[in-house]
Each structure stands twice: as structure tokens, then as C-alpha cells.
Amino acid sequence: MAIDVRVSAPTEERHPGSTGIDTASTLEVLTLMNDADRTVADAVTEVLPELARLVDHAVEAIRAGGHVHYFGAGTSGRLAVLDAAELLPTFNVPPGLVVAHHAGGSAALVNAVENVEDDVDAGCAEAARLTPKDIAIGLTASGRTPFVRGALMGARERGARTALVTANPRAELAAYADHLLAPETGPEVLTGSTRLKAGTAQKLVLNAFSTAVMIRLGRTWSNLMVDVVATNAKLRGRVVRILQEASGADETDARNALDAAGGQLKPALLSLLAGVPVHTAVAALSVHDDSVAVALTALTRRPS
Helix, strand or coil: CCCCCCCCCHHHCCCCCCCCHHHCCHHHHHHHHHHHHCCHHHHHHCCHHHHHHHHHHHHHHHHCCCCEEEEECHHHHHHHHHHHHHHHHHHCCCCCCEEEEECCCCHHHHCCCCCHHHCHHHHHHHCCCCCCCCEEEEECCCCCCHHHHHHHHHHHHCCCEEEEECCCCCCHHHHHCCEEECCCCCCCCCCCCCCCHHHHHHHHHHHHHHHHHHHHCCCCECCECCCCCCCCHHHHHHHHHHHHHHHCCCHHHHHHHHHHCCCCHHHHHHHHHHCCCHHHHHHHHHCCCCCHHHHHHHHHCCCC
């Protein structure tokens, strides 16, 4: 006999302004959804101080040899997979630095797999390899998903720092989180459809978290992506443009510097900015946490 659960969460409540959505015109439906979406960014604003604390802990953990792990099911898990996957081409992160654990594995990314989100033991097993150096971030709109519960429990048992991203400020899983990130997005326009406002809030939180972590780790120069991996023609063109914009070099000098650096953008950029050979730029980056800004300061600082 199948077991059912009554979920108590803001996302399960009926939106008072959308009760007539099924008889509204197409434009009225879209306007209603758009008006609701406008409230999401403000809800995320309220959790930014706590998110900043999580970012700082994650940066510290990564510099100490730790990793970041996302855990989620359904929409939450898919958003986690998307965020982790996009970090490689955007910031050239090494494999395994940010790992997404989706309930049900790859099969559940495209098709719903029955009962996987209700498996506490599976969540705990996914967290089995975490260490005290790691960060575990659970994502669940309702704040109760058993898979995420198991993951956060397992992470805590192994000494990892934990966080919960949810749309439920009174989430029962908050007890397992060192950081609670709960944007109050309220009822969905379509009751219980958490891929709407709750999902949008989760994506905003993940975007902000991972991007801020990469910035703090020195994987940008100014507002430019200097660790981008040029995996296609568009990105190869972007690499040359970034070198030109950041250094003021013409296209020929930018391409020559990039060639001398073996296609690596950061040493090419530092070489142009500091006016030093590429091998000097490489050495400076290696002793300054791979940060162009810090290495540049060191190379251009006048002796006292």
C-alpha cells in the first residue's frame, strides 16, 4: 500500500490571486506569473547576509582542500546539477570541486523516478565520502525532502558544514543546517508547482553562491571571466576580446601573449598587465592563489 504525506509548506498553499487562472486569457495568465516572479529577487535579498557567510566558509573550505556538494531531488536537484555543470566552462573548476547529487541519479534528470526523493538512506549514502573539509548544501522547496534529510544527516556525521536552501522559513530540515537560506517566496501561482517561484529563488541563490565563491577564489579579473575554457568558436573569440579589454593590447599582441601562454588566459593577461614574461606571470600566479589581482599587485609593487 502506498504511503502518502501531507506537506505543510508555503509552496503548498493556494495563491489568493490566481484562483481564476484556468479561465483567464493567455495574456492574463502570463501577466499573473510575471507579477509573481517580480517578488522573487526581493525575497532572495533577505537571505544575502547568511548567503555571504556561507560563501566565505566555502572559500575557506576549498582553499583548505575541501569540496562543495549539492543534494536535491526533482526540480531542486536538476537546478543543482545545472549550476555545478556550468562552472567548468565558465570558471575552469577542476572536476569534483563542486558536485551535484541528484536523487535517482542521471535517470531522474529527464524522467521522474518513483520514490527516490523519499529515500533517506540513499541521501545518507550520497554523503558517505564527505569529510570535515567539505560543504554540503541541501536544496528542497518544501524543506522536508527525505533524500536531502539523509544527505544533511550524513554530512553532519562526517563533520562537514551544512546549509539548506528552501522556500519554507519553518523547514523541518533546518535543524540539520548550519546555514538556513529560506527566501519567502510564498504560494505558487499554480499551487504546489515549485519549479516556479521557489525554483527561481533556488537558481538565484545557487547562481549567487557559486559565482561569488569563484570571484573570491580569484577566478575573475575585474568583471571578466579570466578562467573561462575556450571550448567553442564563440568562447575562443571571447578569450581574445577579454585580453584586449583588460590590458588595452591590440588583437595581435593579445593573440601572441595567448600563444606564449599555451592558450591559458590568466598568465597571458598577467604578462600583458605587468609587462613581464609569461613564465614570470605563471610563477607569480602560483604563489598568489592563482589571483590575477593579487599577483599583479605583487609584481608592480615598488620596493620600499
